[in-house]
Amino acid sequence: NFMLTQPHSVSESPGKTVTFSCTRSTGSIVTNYVQWYQQRPGSAPTAIIHEDNQRPSGVPDRFSGSIDTSSNSASLTISGLKAEDEADYYCQSYDGSNVIFGGGTKLTVL
Amino acid sequence: QVQLVQSGAEVKKPGASVKLSCKASGYTFNSYYIHWVRQAPGQGLEWMGILNPDGGDTTYSQRFHGRFRMTRDTSTSTVYMELTSLTYEDTAVYFCVREHERYHFDHWGQGTLVSVSS
Numbered sequence: 001n002f003m004l005t006q007p008h009s010v011s012e013s014p015g016k017t018v019t020f021s022c023t024r025s026t027g028s029i030v031t032n033y034v035q036w037y038q039q040r041p042g043s044a045p046t047a048i049i050h051e052d053n054q055r056p057s058g059v060p061d062r063f064s065g066s067i068d069t070s071s072n073s074a075s076l077t078i079s080g081l082k083a084e085d086e087a088d089y090y091c092q093s094y095d096g097s098n099v100i101f102g103g104g105t106k107l108t109v110l
Numbered sequence: 111q112v113q114l115v116q117s118g119a120e121v122k123k124p125g126a127s128v129k130l131s132c133k134a135s136g137y138t139f140n141s142y143y144i145h146w147v148r149q150a151p152g153q154g155l156e157w158m159g160i161l162n163p164d165g166g167d168t169t170y171s172q173r174f175h176g177r178f179r180m181t182r183d184t185s186t187s188t189v190y191m192e193l194t195s196l197t198y199e200d201t202a203v204y205f206c207v208r209e210h211e212r213y214h215f216d217h218w219g220q221g222t223l224v225s226v227s228s
Contacts, residue, residue, distance in 0.1 A: 033212050037155075044205055044221055045155065050214035090155055094213045097169040099145065099157035 001095045002026045004102035011108040016081050020105045022091030023073040034074040035092045036065055038085075039104075045090065049076060083109050112136040114206050114219035121225045127194040130222050132206030139187040140164040143209040146180065146191045148202040149221075156202075160209070161189055196226045 003025040012018040022034065034052050037045035047056050049065035052074065064077045074093075078085055086109045091102040117131040132144065146158040159170040161180040168180050174193070182189045189206060203221040210216035 033214075035214055037215070039155075044218035045215075046218070047214060047216055050210070050216075051212060056216065092155075092213070092215070097160060098171065099147075099160070099213060101147075101155040101157060104154040 001098055001100060002093075004091050004093060004100055006089075006091060006102040006105045008103070009106040009108065011110055012081055013110045014081050014083060017077060017079040018081060018107065019078075020076045020089055020091075020107075021071070021073050022075070022102050023071065024093070027095075028069070029067055029072045029074060030069060032093045032095065034065070034067070036063075036074075036076045037090045037092065039088045039090065041087075048089075078107075081109055085109055112208065112217045114208060114217055116204075116206055116219040116222045119223040119225070121227060122196050123228055124197055124226055126196050126226075127192060128196060128200075128224050129190055129192040130204055130206075130224070132189045132191075132219050134187045134189070134208070137208075139184060144180075144182075144189045145207045145209060145215065146178075147205045147207055147215075149205070150199070150202040153202075158191070158204075163189070193224075196224075198226050200224065201226045 005023045036049035038048050039045040048059050048063050053065040062079045066075050088104045090104045113135045115133045140163045145160045148156050161168045177194045179192045205221050206219040207215045208217040
């Protein structure tokens with residue numbers, strides 16, 4: 001199985017834009033869809049991006065997903081940062097029937 | 111509305127087994143795969159396995175070396191997970207999760223804390 005590598009933490013100010021990366025170790029990032037989940041402290045994760053760049057209903061358009069084949073990575077971008085965006089963010093993909101999560105990125109909104 | 115309601119917290123001794131339940135409602139039970147995902151304290155998400163309620167087929171993470179099993183009861187729309195030979199490293203919150211499609215996890219249970227302590 002491949003691995004998904006995420007930066008451990010990111011900090012940014014309210015109103016700014018932040019981008020998280022999720023790099024696939026082997027195989028092409030476009031082979032399998034990537035999902036993104038937000039997890040606030042003490043809560044279960046919730047999906048914010050599925051199938052690389054699709055937002056579930058109810059997720060604000062401040063959240064967007066993309067794929068970069070040159071770096072073999074997926075990215076999650078949050079624009080117009082709000083204090084409520086402070087959370088852990090996980091990317092997720094799959095290999096056959098095995099599900100793979102990235103290690104997660106902790107977002108601090110300064 | 112879709113709900114996944116999990117059983118309550120458990121405290122187990124090393125070497126024991128634990129069985130958790132996840133009761134689904136608000137949708138056609140047989141139509142969506144169920145996964146279990148766990149999260150150790152302060153750690154990330156770890157996938158454990160998948161069950162197809164329509165037939166009961168399962169696939170498990172090799173990381174659990176035969177210690178993990180998922181079953182279901184279609185009459186009550188409930189999925190179970192059992193983890194045996196518990197060690198301190200199994201202390202975690204365990205989530206059941208519904209897969210919408212293509213591994214998009216669209217609904218999560220509230221989580222169940224399993225503490226392994228002597």
